[in-house]
Structures are given as structure tokens and as C-alpha cells.
Amino acid sequence: MPDRCTEIARGSIVKMNISKKLSIIVLLTIIEVSITIGAACEIAKGATFQQLNVLHLKFNAQFSRKLVDIQNGARINPQSLTNVVTDVRQQPLDCLTLVNFLDEFIMKQIGTHYALGLCQSDIDVANSALIAIDRYAEGSIGRSALLTELQTAAEEFNANSAEFEPPIAKTVAFILKTLIPLIIFISIFNIAFITYLSRTISASIRNAIGMLQHSNSERDLGDDVEENISGELAELLTVARQRIRSDILNRELSTELELEVEKRTESLQIVNAELAEFAYRASHDLKAPLSSAKGLARFVSQDIDAGDLDEAKLNAQKICIQMEALEKLVVDILSLARADLGTDQKEPVDFKILIRDIKGRLYGQTEDASFAVIEDIEVSTPLVAEKTRLAQIIENLVSNAIKYRDAKKEKPFVIISVSDDSDSYSLTVQDNGIGIPEARRSEVFEMFKRFHPDVGAGTGLGLAIVKKHVDYLCGKIDFESSEDGTTFAVQIPK
């Protein structure tokens, strides 16, 4: 059991705060220093006692000489006598003032306390001698009575002085004998204890370092600290951990931010490049019909001058065609620009009415009675969207089907089907036209791309407009194409 208790006691010292350990070290040092100073004072006091005794003997001798002079008939001078006796009385008085409680205690223990009694007796003797001198001066007693009194006092003084020496020497020796080993013992104890404490301090620091070095990645550092480390070190580690964590967090945040900025910059650069390309293509395609019309107009006026009105008329018609192409292009560019803005009101779309309107607008192109526009609409819940987007998607797909019909096929057609299920609407526009050349299929949704320049007058923007609207509606568009025709399939989420 005692082993366990020591263990617990040691454990409690090991677990103690570093600051508490340091306070103990300071306290121990203060105690050691005070004991040493106290011992030094005691020894010095012993020396003072010896000195006072020597002084006492000197004044005694003076007193004795005066006494001998008087006995030999010298005249008695009470004042001078009083002075000498007062001097003799002074040393025992000093001794008694110097002695404190501790000294008295030690002297009582080692049996040297009687030395203090000697001092007191010297003082009493001196006092009665002084009274006798006073009375002689008053004339109350005679010369011989005074002499006897003084004689007794001188003997008493000498005897006490002789007796005073040994107990003081003994006391000083005792103090030296006890205090010096005590000081040595306390110093050794202090050195040992301070060494032990500093080792526990450095051990706990090493322990913390070791734990950090061999930290198990699966365990949380906080748990490790809580279990193995206590006091200020635990606090230090916890604070450091929080600080490092927030630093890492900050760094991660700034890295994320940088990445985000990079990503944004990249997408901005792409958008910029696309815009530049668009501006180039658009201005190029706008310029072509304009410069053709300009040239034609010049020839018209030449033809009129030359009187060739038929040629002039022909060229005027050509100008008209160029202007129509230009108008269509501008309208398409506007649609494309508007496809990026969501300005129109959202409303439930009635596909039947929508397709009826589209057919009306495309009537001029489907005059040919053999071209069939077939619709198959089955929608359970109406799609709520900007109507113009749906109209432009369907109109462009249907108009392509009409434009690129295959003259070789007997019954050219386009089938528009719209249906919905629980999570999306699906729109397909299927034709039996000439199809999209296989090599160019990857460019289908790019702007200003035309694959059949010999057929009709397209702007190359129709499918780009369709794609923009589908993207805006978060949908997707796919197509299949062969010599038998093309099918576009659009999915729009509900």
C-alpha cells in the first residue's frame, strides 16, 4: 500500500503545473537562504557576546583599580564611581537585549540558560552598588560601608564574568554544530528536489514532443492531449492546435479563393474569345449581303443608263434577295442575343396554339402540298416557360426540316412530337430530309455554320439559337442524322 501511495504522490507531483513546480523551487530556495542568514546571525551574536564579556572584564578591572585606590586612601569621587559602575552594567544589559526567544529556547535546551541569569545578577549587583554610591553621596552611609558594598560588587562581577564565558562558548559551538549540518542537509535536499522537479518538467515537455511526433493519425490530437498531458503544456498545445487549425483553414480558404479566381478568369477569357469570334463572324456575314447589294445597286444604275432595263430589274430583284438575307440575319442575331436574357413573362405553354402559329409563319415555305407537317402532342401538365423560347426552338427545327427537305423522296415530312413524364418534357422534331454531313456533325450547334450552302438562304444561326434556349431552360438537345433524315430530341426538366 505505501508504494501505491508514493506512486500517487509522485503522480500528483508529475501532473502538477509547471508554474507550481517553479513556485516550490523558489520557496525552497527562500527557506534555505533564510536559514543560512539566520545561522550566520546567531554565530555573529555569539561573537558579540564574547566581545561584550571582554569589555565587561575591562570595565571590571577599571572598577577594581578604583576600589584599590580608595582602599589605599584615595578620595572617593561618587560621580566617577557611578560612571564606572554604569559602564560595567552596560554589557549585561546589551546581552539581554540581544537575546531573543529562539536563543532562550536553544539555551534552555542545552542547559546554558544560566548565562542569562548571570547577566541579570550582574545588573542587580551594579544597581545596588549605584544605590550605595548615591547614599554615600547623600551622606546616609559611611566610607567603610560603601567600600564593603563595592568590594562585594567587584567580587561578584569577576566571578560572574568567569562563569559567563563557558556557556556562551558552548552555545556558539552548539549552533555551529547543529546549523551547519542542517544547512548542508537542506541544501542537498534542495538540490535533489529541484533536480527532480526540473526533470519532471523536461520529461513532460519531452513526453509532449514525443506524442506530437508519433501522433496516431486516426486519433484526434485533442484526445491525446487530454489523456497524456495536463497543466500549462496541455493549454499550450490546445491553443497552438486551435491557432494552427485556423491558419490552415485560412490558407485553404485563400487557396480556394485563388482557384475560384483562376476558374472565373478562365471562363471569362473563353467568353471573351467567343464574343470576339461572334463579332467577327457576325460582322463578316452582315457585310457580305451589304457589299453585294452595293455592287448590284451600282450595276442597276449602269444598266438604266445603258437602257438595259431587264438587267436592271434582275439586279434590283437580286438586291431584294440580299436585303431579305440581311434582315433575316439581323433578326436571328437579335434572337440569339435575347436568348441570353430572361425578360419575357413565364406562362403555361399551349403547344397546339404554338405550333399552329409556327405553321402559319412557315406557310410560305410549305406551300408545296406534298410537304407534310405532322404533330403529335400529349402533355399532362402544361410547361410553364417563356413562350418565345419554345416558339423559337420549334420554329428553327421545323424550318430546317422544310429547308433541307430531300427532293428525291416522294413524301417529305416533319413530325413534331411533344410529351411529358414525371420529371421532364420531351420534344422531338423528325424529318426525312437530306441529313447533316457526317464530318460536320460536331459543329451543328456552332454559330454561322452552314452545311448546305447551295440550299436556300440560311444564316447559320438557327441551331445555335435553339441550343441557347435549351441551355437556358436547363435542358439538353441531341440529334441523329443519316441520309434518311434527321431527328432532334430536346429534353426539358420539369
Added chain:
Amino acid sequence: MSDLSVLIVDDNEVDRYLLRRQLYETGLNLEVFEEVDGGAALTFLQNFDQNSADCPDTCPPTIIFLDINMPVLTGLEFLEKFAILHRREVFRSCIVMMFTSSEQIEDMHSIERFEFVKDYLVKGSISAADLRHRVERAISID
């Protein structure tokens, strides 16, 4: 009998018409042929090659005005094929003047390697006097 025969290769009818009229305006004595794409132009030239044996008087066109963006065979694809044809004696004197609306640098660079391409005309940017000057210069370089 014309001084020069030229071939306009362009899919755009209006552009062909404009160039033809402008060529007449220059006052040069020309015979103008037209083809609608690179493929048709190549066939035209190959036929010329065959016919030249029968009729030694007919000449292949001295200048070919060539568009770049065309179906079937683009201007550049035509140049690749024509480069082979050009090694033959009968086409040695043929030169090509690009006639296009494309002002893209890449297009101008990709035709530089054909030494028989003598000029690069941008559609709608040229007057009749200018055209005459450019034609005469192209022929005299040759």
C-alpha cells in the same frame, strides 16, 4: 478572240455575277467561265487538259478567281489538288487570285505556300480600276 480567259470559282451566284460585271468594266478583253465549287472547277480544268489535245488553239484560263468557303471542295482543298495539275506544261502559265470575303489571317497564311497564288482580293472592297491594275500586275509578275 479574247486576250485573256478567266475562271470564276464561287458558290455564290451574286458574287460571280458581281465579279464578272466588274471584270467587263475593267475594259480588258476577257472570256469568263464560271464554276460553282472547287470540285466542278477541277473537272472543268481536267476536261480542258483532255480537249487541248484535240483543239490546240483553246487555252486554259490564265487567271482563276477562287473563293475559299465553298461546298464539295473548298478553295484550299482545290489549291492542294490544282498544285499537282499545275506541274503540267499546259497549266504552267495559270495563276490564281483568291477572291473571298474572308479576311482571316490564317486563311492568308495557308495559301502562301502555293507559288501560283498571286493575289488576295477581298470581296466588295475593290473598284474596277483597282481590279484592272491588280490583274495586270498579277500577269506581269507571272
